Amino acid sequence: MRVGVLTGGGDCPGLNAVIRAAVRKGVTEFGYEFVGFRDGWRGPIECDTMPLGIPEVRGILPRGGTILGTSRTNPAKIDRGYDLVVENLDKLGIDALIAIGGEDTLGVATKLHDRGVHVVGVPKTIDNDLSATDYTFGFDTAVNIAMEAIDRLHTTAESHHRALIVEVMGRHAGWIALHAGLAGGANVILIPEIPFDIEKVCDYIEKRFQSRYAPIVVVAEGATPVEGTMALASGELDAFGHVRLGGIGQRVADEIEKRTGKEARTTVLGHIQRGGTPTAFDRVLATRFGLHAIDAVRDGAWGTMVALRGTDIVRVPLAEATGALKTVPPERYAEAQVFFG
Amino acid sequence: MRVGVLTGGGDCPGLNAVIRAAVRKGVTEFGYEFVGFRDGWRGPIECDTMPLGIPEVRGILPRGGTILGTSRTNPAKIDRGYDLVVENLDKLGIDALIAIGGEDTLGVATKLHDRGVHVVGVPKTIDNDLSATDYTFGFDTAVNIAMEAIDRLHTTAESHHRALIVEVMGRHAGWIALHAGLAGGANVILIPEIPFDIEKVCDYIEKRFQSRYAPIVVVAEGATPVEGTMALASGELDAFGHVRLGGIGQRVADEIEKRTGKEARTTVLGHIQRGGTPTAFDRVLATRFGLHAIDAVRDGAWGTMVALRGTDIVRVPLAEATGALKTVPPERYAEAQVFFG
Amino acid sequence: MRVGVLTGGGDCPGLNAVIRAAVRKGVTEFGYEFVGFRDGWRGPIECDTMPLGIPEVRGILPRGGTILGTSRTNPAKIDRGYDLVVENLDKLGIDALIAIGGEDTLGVATKLHDRGVHVVGVPKTIDNDLSATDYTFGFDTAVNIAMEAIDRLHTTAESHHRALIVEVMGRHAGWIALHAGLAGGANVILIPEIPFDIEKVCDYIEKRFQSRYAPIVVVAEGATPVEGTMALASGELDAFGHVRLGGIGQRVADEIEKRTGKEARTTVLGHIQRGGTPTAFDRVLATRFGLHAIDAVRDGAWGTMVALRGTDIVRVPLAEATGALKTVPPERYAEAQVFFG
């Protein structure tokens, strides 16, 4: 049995742990052979492979990133993209493919399954916004990094009279903001799910300033004001059409300064949230995902992906990966509001 | 409504987060008044209280330990112990009691509930060995501390030719050893649930030495050899009748040196596993436990405790806290064995 | 002997360690009494004091910030400012004053010394730009925080094809950028001392992209392009006339995107560099500064400040604190250039 492995989409702490676990168990228990595809779907499209055996996966467990590289290459956007993948997998003698990635990567995997490719998925989203699984690896690491940043800001908040804004990841779901804000003791948390009223934000800030301590505001990059309540900044798209990182944090800071007359300072964590060594939670989850993915290969459970339910790893149809986004429910946000102000 | 709060048993990162959340929500949303009892059940037995309001819980979220202090005082072992508790709660005008602790503390809480005391429990065990809840706070912090220690040992293992032994907590359940060992990439993991064969351990060690890398062995403090296979060390109990920390790690190291002729060095993490600032996972879990405990008080859900099921906080009967120990099931241990040697 | 203590200027990890050490030694060895002034020079100007004894300094060693609070209040900018300080110190029976702060704070202290006030200084600048001392506390902590951020970015740089920009503190001196860049393995380091040529920066970036790895650029907030080589961004001053944090990092990223056609992402560390628990180096240095400051008080060494020379703490005239800025010498920058590209 010859098993291909690829990682697609944004990088995420734990990818290497998945790869290592699948290879270790596949080689030592089942005698499988492995082929690594470079840079996500670009690998099978261009037949770009690398050796993937026990020596290659040694020592990678604690390392962030992915030894296979990753990209956003999508067969759907390439002429004969799917055909090329199917042909090349065949040409390389690949009997099964483990695709590790988010909505896009697993969407491609689903299509390939429909075309008869033997594929098993491992879900990956640092934003934790996948409804098919309780948690995804990488999320816990990101939350801890953001929390540590907030912890550090508290000592400044105790010594100075400034509002401190931290912008964290989360375009469509506010899980990182919610958990990091709860864990860090933020005074306001703004998430994409619930448009914020800047006036109310300023009320919390004024209230907090009345204690001896300065307020800390956690803003998900996808948070948006209630329409018409905040002047829209222009030029927010960069040369690649992406929303400029740091945009909303700085805008909230500007509004706070204007409305309260207090200084406001912004920290934009950016890519440091998705880098570095994974936490224990993420290493264990990613390792178990890898072990169960190779079990799924052995069982011929094509078209499924692994998922966490409570403390168990289960198999669910690949199609669930591209189902509804798991957003923060109002009652979870309400829990956090107890600590606002 | 006047609510008493106490923390019993060993300290555990997250206790302060529970206290803070319960007080914050109780005061700001329900208008409750709080009384802190010092040092677990010693507090109500001796009427030793401290003020517990918003100012007292400010800034304690990131701090390990418990501002209330803790002890192993047990009313059952004190003449008229239970009567004293009931009388003093009455005398102090306590309408409801939140008891945060492990099997012993919640066992007392159950008895008090039977005597009509309005009590709500919050489970606490750093060993994660409580079957009523998916996870308990403190466990994730302990696992991360142990994992970081193992990470550090890897660089020595890559440079020297020595077996490295790490002894971690876990008298009756091997969860910390299992998760820290998996996350840290240990070459052998020994847990209390499955008596180990020292000969097999040495086989793994010899095998590992044949690669360029030295082996790392994680040993739970309650791990025991298969009977008759290892000389029993004498004098393992200390002056207080407790098993001496560090015992089994050192003994395993001694046996490895004797049997393999290779040097073996031991690290005993001891109390550093239960100290210091909690991880994000533990802060969020503890905060949610605190919020849901005060909701249970508001609802008059006496005799219940909060628990985690998947991503939800639920209520279960207090009696479940003292039910079956949640030990590592054989299939979870088998997952880890893939990485042995 | 009644000793006043104040902290002025920006907060800095280690301030509490200085306070604690001075108070511990002053009380237990010399029997001194202490008075804390709140918020820098605002304290003596407005007679705003707080108790400062053994209980107040308990547990503050590992905590960032300052229990005394800080501000940028300057007697020189206040009507009769210096007179008020002298009169109030007298009124409060202060025999000696320990002033902990940077250029501004110690400049005021020098003036007060000239007017006969018994003052001893402790230097503080997170930027390490004071020529009178080998190192100042807080700097090592800031460098470690920035280095850890760079470490995390490396895993992304290994997996993606993006230039990653990190903006760190340093308006006038590039020490944090230099040390964090060296320690983190940055591919380009830009400091205020040496105007940069954006074309050369892009050359390094292109060169780095030719390896499989993406480039990491560390930019001090005070770094500036060679005149005329980069379009000046408008609106860089905020409502308070300060240079907007994040300005130069984002501008460098924009230029890189424009000139190389590669994506560039920015992280602005901001205040997290000066918050949180100090490193061991900073705790030891700050503690020794505090011990030697109280020795200077005992010796009546008025008008001096403590300083580090090699491994020794020495006394130098206060005036040296406001002497020449210690900037990065060209040969130290040349050391780092070996690693560019």
Added chain:
Amino acid sequence: MRVGVLTGGGDCPGLNAVIRAAVRKGVTEFGYEFVGFRDGWRGPIECDTMPLGIPEVRGILPRGGTILGTSRTNPAKIDRGYDLVVENLDKLGIDALIAIGGEDTLGVATKLHDRGVHVVGVPKTIDNDLSATDYTFGFDTAVNIAMEAIDRLHTTAESHHRALIVEVMGRHAGWIALHAGLAGGANVILIPEIPFDIEKVCDYIEKRFQSRYAPIVVVAEGATPVEGTMALASGELDAFGHVRLGGIGQRVADEIEKRTGKEARTTVLGHIQRGGTPTAFDRVLATRFGLHAIDAVRDGAWGTMVALRGTDIVRVPLAEATGALKTVPPERYAEAQVFFG
């Protein structure tokens, strides 16, 4: 020019940073070629080499340990040891040798220099006990690890009534114990330089227990009681004749329990103090040592080693490396005693 590099003695965070810096500068600025010798002096004795170029040193800056491996092999203890080294260096065409190591390694280097070998040294001792240099790399990392352990113990000390003992490295010099104890706020510090009186230790402990907090004692592994004051434990040497790690910490704990009637718990940090990623201080120092070592090679400064004086890297005769041990002077210990009890 063909330059050999080797690392000898115990491993130490920063070794890889030295190797990387020397190779980077040697290759890119001077066009040198490098040869790595494996496992210290075993390499040249057995002609065991590995390639050492830019690709080999990529990514090793943040990694502890040494990619060259290390050992305690000593040519002086091997028949014709020195002759073999000289002959093999000649045979391999080595023009210059960079030896990175402690007293033993640099002692051998000195002997080789006397025999005409072109050798340059880089000092390495995690214990910081070398008088020729202000600091050695690895020390700062070890102190931070020990300090973090002490930080964690504080929360337990605030919640329980137990004496907590931490045993740290330091056979002959107490620098790690002194700095970690100062930085961590220990209540007693015991170092090899000054035999301790267990009765006085217990006095401090009793005094501390009278506050609400439990005492933390830091013990260097080489600390010894004043003769005759503490029963000597038997069997302290292990199978290799080394003093058993953990010995003195446990013995101090036993005595405290016996004399004060209070529980005492021990943590033995062991090898985790010398593993893992180096701190910024150590990475910068090690990097600068590497850069200056290759400069010394270029300058033909044979028989010298690099050293830190203040903030400068200087060259000193190799023989100084094996000169007097730098122990903790009484006045530095006295500084720390202010905080005892």
